[in-house]
Amino acid sequence: TSGTVSWTDTLTWSLVSAVTSDDTIRKGLYPEPGANASTKNGGGAKKTEHYWALCKVLFDGHAEYGSAFKITLGNPKAKGLRQAWV
Numbered sequence: 001t002s003g004t005v006s007w008t009d010t011l012t013w014s015l016v017s018a019v020t021s022d023d024t025i026r027k028g029l030y031p032e033p034g035a036n037a038s039t040k041n042g043g044g045a046k047k048t049e050h051y052w053a054l055c056k057v058l059f060d061g062h063a064e065y066g067s068a069f070k071i072t073l074g075n076p077k078a079k080g081l082r083q084a085w086v
Contacts, residue, residue: 005065011058018057025050051086
């Protein structure tokens with residue numbers, strides 16, 4: 001369907017690999033127990049920023065989705081377009 005991602009086994013395992021191999025993304029999405037940086041108090045990043053980082057890893061240059069993703073990356077209003085990807 002237009003506008004959706006087909007989550008193949010390859011793409012799914014790329015997602016798992018991206019989360020497990022990047023400590024910043026992993027800790028941002030799955031913080032360790034204990035004190036964590038509070039985004040309310042100006043620390044840490046919102047989870048959507050980590051989702052966006054995953055999107056860049058997965059779709060920037062991707063054979064099937066790369067051209068559509070490139071439109072978002074190259075647009076001055078890209079932040080508004082991110083919602084479609086995250």
